[in-house]
Amino acid sequence: MTASHxxxxxxxxxxxxxxxxxxxxxxxxxxxKGKVILSDISIDPSRSVFIREKLHILTQATNVADLIEKAREYGCASESYKVIFLKHELSNMTGEWKVEQRLQLARTIGNQMPGILDLKTPSRIYAITNLNGVWYLGNYEKSKPIWMKHVKKPQGYSTALNARTARTLVNIANPHEEALTMIDPCCGIGTVLVEAASMGMLVKGRDKNPLACSGARDNLQYYNYPIPIDIEIKVIEDEQGQYDVAFLDLPYNLYTHSTEVQQHALITHAARIADRVVIVTIDSMDEAIQHAGLQIVDRATTTKQRFTREILICQKPDLSN
Structure with a gap:
């Protein structure tokens, strides 16, 4: 059965x-909201650095006895499996389920299902859990930390976005993996490019620094993702393409000679070439964003070492509704 929730x-x-x-x-x-989410939207959990687990719901019940009865309808006689209890911060809302109780319930559910019980190397893992008084049984999928192998790239520098943040920015810019045209006009050593490529998406890279472009190419080639490498030495002022999304990690005054005027110009040019711009900044850029003809539709902050970055999701006004 295919899960719909x-x-x-x-x-x-x-x-x-x-x-x-x-x-x-x-x-x-x-x-x-919250750390436990029930949705009819299917997301690959390994895309996110924050998603821990995904349950492909097969059936639900209002009490344990009904769940045990319904479990007989699932599984395959020729398939090995095991059942686990998916514990989360809300799973004890119907009472305190201690370790032994959780194990016993998982065993009871498993004994009702056809198939070959295999606790060590099952071909399928089922999970049971409770949320807001409803019991769920489904196929269990654990997130794989793909991004972790990008933490130590062959080429890097201290002020580059970390892999966790870069991966999240790609998810925010293209949450449903649409065929969007995307560009990072100040790509540096390609942190955003690598994360996008690992998810099968192409983000074109541009940078005025030849060494940065070379480093970005080295990083993409190192991971050998099957995505065309499209990186050019080019300043944003010369970019004439039109894109759905632009990523703009603004140079920081603490570490570069970039002036406020230059930073504002980068925002203006990003607005010229893209319908949506994902901006990363340590300084307030609200006025410059508005002056560039963009509206801030969502925002967040994230802290790294000694300073806080602000993430701003900006769109042209006619796309904000």
Whole structure:
């Protein structure tokens, strides 16, 4: 049976809370909140650095006895499997389920299902859980931390976006993996490009620094993702293409010679070439964004070491509704 509803568990620190919630809004809609999410939207959990688990819901019940009865309808006689209890921050709302109780319920459910019970190397994992008084049984999928292998790239520098933030920005910009045209006009060593490529998306890279472009190419080639490498030495002023999305990680005055005027010019040019601009800044840019003809439709902050970055999702006014 194909699942039509899904349950996701999220995990994040206080420093990344706003960024994680920004991704949740992009994936599931503005009204969805919390670390346990029930939705009819299917997201690959390995796309997100914050999603821990995904339950492909097969059936539900209002009490344990009904769930046990319904479990007999699922599974395959020739398939090996095991059943686990998916514990989350709300799973004890119907009472305190201690470790032994959770194990016993999982065993009871498993004994009702056809198939070959295999606790070590099952071909399929089922999970049961409770949310808001409803019991769920479904196929269990654990997120794979793909982004972790991008933490130590062959080429890098200290002020570059970390892999976690870059991956989240790609998810926010293109939450449903549409065929969007995307560009990072100040791509640096290609952190955003690498994360997009790992998810099968192409973000074109541009940078005025030849060494940055060379480093970005090295990083993409190192991971050998099957995405065309499109990186050019070019300043944003010379970019004539038109894109659905532009990523703009503004140079920081603490570490570069970029002036406020130059930063504002980057925003203006990003607005010229893209309908949506995802801006990363340590300084307030609201006035410059408005002057460039963009509206801020969502925002968040995230902390890294000694300073806080602000993430701003900006669109042209006619796309904001």
């Amino acid at each position: 899904y349950l996701y568990t999220y995990g994040y620190t206080e420093d990344e809370g706003e960024l994680a919630e920004l991704e949740i809004r992009a994936f599931f809609g503005a009204t969805v």
